[in-house]
Amino acid sequence: MPGYLKKYLTQKMVISNEELENILVCFKKLQSKKNQILIHPNKICKHLFFVQKGCLRVVCTRDDGQEWTRQIAIENDFITIFPSFLEQTISRSYLQTVEASDVFYISYSNFKKLNNIVPNWREFYTSILEQTYVNSIKRIEKLIAMDGKHLYEDFKINHPELLKRLPNKISASYLGISQETLSRLKTKK
Amino acid sequence: MPGYLKKYLTQKMVISNEELENILVCFKKLQSKKNQILIHPNKICKHLFFVQKGCLRVVCTRDDGQEWTRQIAIENDFITIFPSFLEQTISRSYLQTVEASDVFYISYSNFKKLNNIVPNWREFYTSILEQTYVNSIKRIEKLIAMDGKHLYEDFKINHPELLKRLPNKISASYLGISQETLSRLKTKK
DNA sequence: AAAAAGCATTGACAAAAATCAAAGGTTCTT
DNA sequence: AAGAACCTTTGATTTTTGTCAATGCTTTTT
Numbered sequence: 001m002p003g004y005l006k007k008y009l010t011q012k013m014v015i016s017n018e019e020l021e022n023i024l025v026c027f028k029k030l031q032s033k034k035n036q037i038l039i040h041p042n043k044i045c046k047h048l049f050f051v052q053k054g055c056l057r058v059v060c061t062r063d064d065g066q067e068w069t070r071q072i073a074i075e076n077d078f079i080t081i082f083p084s085f086l087e088q089t090i091s092r093s094y095l096q097t098v099e100a101s102d103v104f105y106i107s108y109s110n111f112k113k114l115n116n117i118v119p120n121w122r123e124f125y126t127s128i129l130e131q132t133y134v135n136s137i138k139r140i141e142k143l144i145a146m147d148g149k150h151l152y153e154d155f156k157i158n159h160p161e162l163l164k165r166l167p168n169k170i171s172a173s174y175l176g177i178s179q180e181t182l183s184r185l186k187t188k189k
Numbered sequence: 190m191p192g193y194l195k196k197y198l199t200q201k202m203v204i205s206n207e208e209l210e211n212i213l214v215c216f217k218k219l220q221s222k223k224n225q226i227l228i229h230p231n232k233i234c235k236h237l238f239f240v241q242k243g244c245l246r247v248v249c250t251r252d253d254g255q256e257w258t259r260q261i262a263i264e265n266d267f268i269t270i271f272p273s274f275l276e277q278t279i280s281r282s283y284l285q286t287v288e289a290s291d292v293f294y295i296s297y298s299n300f301k302k303l304n305n306i307v308p309n310w311r312e313f314y315t316s317i318l319e320q321t322y323v324n325s326i327k328r329i330e331k332l333i334a335m336d337g338k339h340l341y342e343d344f345k346i347n348h349p350e351l352l353k354r355l356p357n358k359i360s361a362s363y364l365g366i367s368q369e370t371l372s373r374l375k376t377k378k
Numbered sequence: 379a380a381a382a383a384g385c386a387t388t389g390a391c392a393a394a395a396a397t398c399a400a401a402g403g404t405t406c407t408t
Numbered sequence: 409a410a411g412a413a414c415c416t417t418t419g420a421t422t423t424t425t426g427t428c429a430a431t432g433c434t435t436t437t438t
Binding site for chain 2: 384385386387388396
């Protein structure tokens with residue numbers, strides 16, 4: 001049943017069929033409508049999600065109520081409230097579906113157990129970590145050095161599919177600019 | 190000789206004396222004056238650094254020549270041009286001393302070998318990765334959601350020692366604002 | 379110690395971006 | 409299908425921030 005996840009794992013790690021099954025049984029399927037909250041704010045994040053179909057985002061809120069998109073996940077991406085999941089601490093951020101989505105999720109305790117059950121798991125996990133960390137470094141470089149116009153141009157070049165797929169409002173909140181500014185940048189040039 | 194590094198490692202990982210020695214022999218000592226470039230731009234980053242004494246930063250440059258501080262390391266921090274080090278690819282960023290510094294450094298190939306030589310190394314490495322990734326997530330949250338004033342206030346609260354220690358110019362380039370704006374924020378309130 | 383280079387501050391101005399508000403267009407709900 | 413809710417665009421305005429330039433201060437360098 002978890003077609004994409006199985007495919008994803010076999011592509012990314014060296015693993016026996018038995019080990020693969022040991023991983024897959026830890027994941028449960030969830031189908032969700034649009035705009036549903038899968039991890040609530042001010043809770044400990046207990047699950048890691050894999051997106052089979054659809055789109056999810058991590059939302060962080062400012063004191064004045066404004067909301068910002070810290071992370072976006074589409075097909076074949078993992079997503080969770082990472083700081084909360086890792087340290088099992090409370091977080092103000094929440095995880096929300098942007099589209100109707102099919103996801104697979106694994107609990108924190110089962111996730112931890114995979115280290116013991118599957119020999120190559122740590123290596124796989126570390127590799128994913130490295131990649132997401134590199135991506136976050138690149139995002140930081142852009143956020144400190146670029147103004148709205150350049151952030152938008154860069155987003156259009158590197159994530160054209162997201163720009164088409166996401167509501168304007170969410171793209172703007174991912175870039176750290178207001179939706180009005182994004183709307184103007186889209187038309188101006 | 191690598192006093193702090195030895196102390197740091199024994200505190201952070203479970204390790205025998207022999208293993209510890211196997212790690213330490215991979216590191217070489219370097220003493221550097223202020224404003225020296227330890228990893229040059231447009232090169233493959235071949236070393237990972239541990240700061241014994243002093244202060245280093247990763248500088249990224251914009252097309253117009255403006256420079257920004259992507260990362261800062263002081264005593265007991267590791268630092269490198271991570272994307273370049275990890276994938277052994279060319280990077281425009283460079284690593285520079287902010288103060289006269291004593292550092293220990295390890296080559297990429299030796300770093301890779303530690304996975305085989307020291308059983309707990311991967312676990313240790315993963316744990317450092319997790320922590321730095323969490324820190325980068327927090328920085329992203331701030332950069333997308335906060336304006337200059339709030340970024341400065343936050344920096345003052347969370348890194349008061351850095352604010353005192355760093356030249357204004359570098360603090361500003363770390364926060365993604367101009368030094369004039371930082372100077373005004375410092376006096377205004 | 380003097381000169382030079384670099385850094386911080388301040389003012390004036392320009393550019394960028396946020397905010398507020400209104401209108402028209404979608405999409406969702408019933 | 410009608411109404412509601414939401415999203416997008418656009419205009420007007422204010423706020424924030426960047427840029428340029430000048431000055432005084434500090435730190436290097438010679």
